[in-house]
Amino acid sequence: xxxxxPSSDYDLSLEVEPPxxxxxxxxxxxxxxxxxxxxxxxxDDNPIVYANPSFLExxxxxxxxxxxxxxxxxxxxDNQQDEIEKLRLAIAQEKHITVLLRNYTKSGVLFWNELTVxxxxxxxxxxxxxxxxxxxxxxRLEADTRIAEFYSMISHELRTPLSSIRASLGLLDxxxxxxxxxxxxxxxxxxxxxxxNTDRLIRLIGDIIDIRKIELGKLELNYTRFGVNQLVRDSIxxxxxxxxxxxVEIKVEPGGRLHLTADRDRILxxxxxxxxxxxxxxxxxxxxxxxxxxxxxSTIKFEVIDNGPGIAAxxxxxxxxxxxxxxxxxxxxxxxxxxxxAISRSLVEMHGGAIGVNSRVGEGSTFWFTLAKQPRAR
Ligand SMILES: Cc1cc2nc3c(=O)[nH]c(=O)nc-3n(C[C@H](O)[C@H](O)[C@H](O)COP(=O)(O)O)c2cc1C
Numbered sequence: 001x002x003x004x005x006p007s008s009d010y011d012l013s014l015e016v017e018p019p020x021x022x023x024x025x026x027x028x029x030x031x032x033x034x035x036x037x038x039x040x041x042x043x044d045d046n047p048i049v050y051a052n053p054s055f056l057e058x059x060x061x062x063x064x065x066x067x068x069x070x071x072x073x074x075x076x077x078d079n080q081q082d083e084i085e086k087l088r089l090a091i092a093q094e095k096h097i098t099v100l101l102r103n104y105t106k107s108g109v110l111f112w113n114e115l116t117v118x119x120x121x122x123x124x125x126x127x128x129x130x131x132x133x134x135x136x137x138x139x140r141l142e143a144d145t146r147i148a149e150f151y152s153m154i155s156h157e158l159r160t161p162l163s164s165i166r167a168s169l170g171l172l173d174x175x176x177x178x179x180x181x182x183x184x185x186x187x188x189x190x191x192x193x194x195x196x197n198t199d200r201l202i203r204l205i206g207d208i209i210d211i212r213k214i215e216l217g218k219l220e221l222n223y224t225r226f227g228v229n230q231l232v233r234d235s236i237x238x239x240x241x242x243x244x245x246x247x248v249e250i251k252v253e254p255g256g257r258l259h260l261t262a263d264r265d266r267i268l269x270x271x272x273x274x275x276x277x278x279x280x281x282x283x284x285x286x287x288x289x290x291x292x293x294x295x296x297x298s299t300i301k302f303e304v305i306d307n308g309p310g311i312a313a314x315x316x317x318x319x320x321x322x323x324x325x326x327x328x329x330x331x332x333x334x335x336x337x338x339x340x341x342a343i344s345r346s347l348v349e350m351h352g353g354a355i356g357v358n359s360r361v362g363e364g365s366t367f368w369f370t371l372a373k374q375p376r377a378r
Contacts, residue, residue: 035134060106074103207339221263235271247284255292281308
């Protein structure tokens with residue numbers, strides 16, 4: 001068999017001056033940081049007819065080594081990947097596709113190739129080429145793995161021992177009187193400080209895990225039908241200790257007997273979060289009110305109204321963004337993670353509702369959210 005010299009009909013080192021637009025296009029393709037190849041489906045086995053420098057850099061092959069070959073050589077013997085089957089089908093049907101493949105460089109090093117293949121047609125709609133764009137996302141996947149490991153460490157190795165510390169401190173705190181009697185009030189006080197801070201850490205870890213689940217789209221809602229009045233009472237009892245310590249009174253403005261179909265635990269979480277914020281930013285002796293009203297189109301509005309310092313309009317927008325705190329020193333002093341409002345916003349929006357704040361500096365704030373009484377088909 002006569003071995004054919006690797007050749008390319010797309011030898012882009014043109015001997016004639018190309019028109020300026022073509023020259024610019026060529027330079028752009030050659031400068032791209034992604035691998036770019038053209039294949040010729042008119043030839044046997046759809047071989048590569050052009051490869052840009054980044055493709056060669058990515059794969060470690062030289063131009064003569066790749067021209068004339070089908071791209072599958074990058075798979076080595078690892079050619080039983082599900083994504084390859086999808087790719088084969090899309091190519092046969094002349095459709096665009098993006099797949100993630102395990103590929104290997106000339107020296108055998110694995111890289112994760114996020115590959116997009118598109119058919120190229122001429123002005124008569126006939127298939128003339130395929131273009132393949134290769135993106136090595138190994139580093140990104142590596143980083144994703146590290147992040148996943150970090151979250152798993154937080155949720156297991158950190159949360160589990162912390163819960164056991166919490167349980168022990170809780171038992172000690174229950175024996176505060178005995179501790180005071182035998183060892184003095186100072187020790188009982190130390191236990192209560194440790195308990196309070198452990199609770200804070202547990203809440204922070206819960207928030208971090210929630211944000212992660214939301215980001216990954218893994219947070220699922222369990223819809224049930226429940227009474228709103230009881231929900232409000234439960235939210236107030238969850239923050240009653242905080243309200244007591246802060247000497248803030250919580251008032252409820254009666255809103256009738258309303259029912260809601262939603263994830264009760266998650267809506268409780270939103271309400272508790274708004275209430276806790278309102279209490280933290282209220283001076284002792286002030287009042288925080290909860291108002292629930294029925295709006296048109298079967299919508300319920302929850303409002304948490306405080307008489308705190310208020311928020312400037314320019315700051316209000318960034319409040320619901322992850323890790324954004326208006327004044328981080330203030331927030332630290334108040335014991336917030338900066339995640340609560342971002343989580344609340346995601347939870348409300350996952351229900352198809354809206355969340356916001358009306359406020360003026362010096363005039364307190366009203367944090368509100370609306371929910372449909374029944375989940376609406378989306
Ligand atoms: C334009 C184009 C670029 C391609 N680039 C790659 C690639 O970078 N890596 C790879 O493993 N396969 C790539 N392929 C896919 C293979 O060439 C081949 O189509 C695939 O392995 C399925 O066919 P097979 O089952 O005959 O191998 C590309 C295909 C086309 C048309």
